[in-house]
Amino acid sequence: MKSKIGLMLKKELRETFRDKKSLSMMLIIPILIPLMVLGMSALFENQMKADENKYKTIGIAYEVDEVEKGILETLGIEAVYGEVEDLSEQYKNHEIDLYITKKDNAYTINGTNRTSTSYASALVENYIEAYKQYLQTDYLKDKDIDPDEVMNIVTLDRNITEEENFFSSYVTVYALLFIIMAITVSATYPATDTTAGEKERGTLETLLTFPIKSKDIIVGKFLSVSISAAITGFLGLLLMEGALYLSSNMFTIYEGVNLMLSPLNLVIVSLVILSFSLLISGLCIAIASKCKTFKEAQSALTPLNFISVFPGMIAFMMEVKSSRILSMIPFINVTTVFTDLTNGIVDWLNIALMFISTIVVIVIVLWLIIRQYKSEKVLFTN
Numbered sequence: 001m002k003s004k005i006g007l008m009l010k011k012e013l014r015e016t017f018r019d020k021k022s023l024s025m026m027l028i029i030p031i032l033i034p035l036m037v038l039g040m041s042a043l044f045e046n047q048m049k050a051d052e053n054k055y056k057t058i059g060i061a062y063e064v065d066e067v068e069k070g071i072l073e074t075l076g077i078e079a080v081y082g083e084v085e086d087l088s089e090q091y092k093n094h095e096i097d098l099y100i101t102k103k104d105n106a107y108t109i110n111g112t113n114r115t116s117t118s119y120a121s122a123l124v125e126n127y128i129e130a131y132k133q134y135l136q137t138d139y140l141k142d143k144d145i146d147p148d149e150v151m152n153i154v155t156l157d158r159n160i161t162e163e164e165n166f167f168s169s170y171v172t173v174y175a176l177l178f179i180i181m182a183i184t185v186s187a188t189y190p191a192t193d194t195t196a197g198e199k200e201r202g203t204l205e206t207l208l209t210f211p212i213k214s215k216d217i218i219v220g221k222f223l224s225v226s227i228s229a230a231i232t233g234f235l236g237l238l239l240m241e242g243a244l245y246l247s248s249n250m251f252t253i254y255e256g257v258n259l260m261l262s263p264l265n266l267v268i269v270s271l272v273i274l275s276f277s278l279l280i281s282g283l284c285i286a287i288a289s290k291c292k293t294f295k296e297a298q299s300a301l302t303p304l305n306f307i308s309v310f311p312g313m314i315a316f317m318m319e320v321k322s323s324r325i326l327s328m329i330p331f332i333n334v335t336t337v338f339t340d341l342t343n344g345i346v347d348w349l350n351i352a353l354m355f356i357s358t359i360v361v362i363v364i365v366l367w368l369i370i371r372q373y374k375s376e377k378v379l380f381t382n
Helices: 002-016 021-029 031-052 066-074 082-090 115-142 147-151 165-200 203-208 214-250 263-289 294-307 310-317 332-342 348-372
Strands: 058-059 079-081 098-103 107-110
Touching: 002 021, 002 165, 002 214, 021 031, 021 079, 021 165, 021 214, 031 214, 058 082, 058 115, 066 115, 079 082, 082 098, 098 115, 107 115, 107 310, 165 203, 165 214, 165 263, 165 294, 165 310, 165 332, 203 332, 214 263, 214 348, 263 332, 263 348, 294 310, 332 348
Parallel strands: 058 079, 058 098
Antiparallel strands: 098 107
């Protein structure tokens, strides 16, 4: 029996690796993963630099003294002086990021809720606070009072532990989810070809005339599609690690952060990739087996490409926390495990529940496929 499964597996793998479309799905799609990692990293880097360097053009509708000019210069603020009406018009035309008005000793920051105004406002607050401290210090000195005794009567120290770098967690989880999507796409074509494709070509009827049980045929096809999907997953993981290594040395947003997965996390992620490859391959074969033509099977499998990724992606974007229940829900449990791992959390019970639930679903799917292959209505197009 084992030898017959081996022969079926060998036959299916030979056809898969000979088919150019299957090979392209298997090998080319993972190349997009490092491009995604590097692209997202570059986007975050540019955004951070823009936040720091871009929003510094401030309109000032009053006269400033030499001290204020010095503070403005120290903070790198590009001051634009003018009347309120002129500055308001310049703000509307996006020529300045906001403008300040003054009445007596009351300053007012003017603008709307633009992104530029938000960042520029924080810079202006630093300028006004620095000028206020100067005036307070000067006033106390005139009264022969030591400014340090008054202004430093209360001190504040910070003891805040920095959490995991947001950008590193975001990029790593999205790269892992992209691997899941690549596995799904990679499994779709060979699963379609080995089921509906063989029906359409009439080769399935010939295959069933051989002295081999339908169960052996199914297992051979299932293992063949799973191997194809797993190759895509492991290649994607390898390329992701390479891209994370390059990113950690190229972009300052990852300074002081180790982007690479730890050996333990790498083993867990590899097992997740393997289990997901088995799961998605079984689902693809089960769906495609009920279709009569290759085109019909492709249409039927299209929703699976979205179902396999988007529930988990939405869960990640909504910052859904892992739980015992979510660990048993297919597709979402993969995302919660990936999110925990990137945050340095290894919850063995949740991981075990994910694997157990996945195995249960795989067994049920295989049982359904075996039943399908015993039905002439499912096996033959006519």
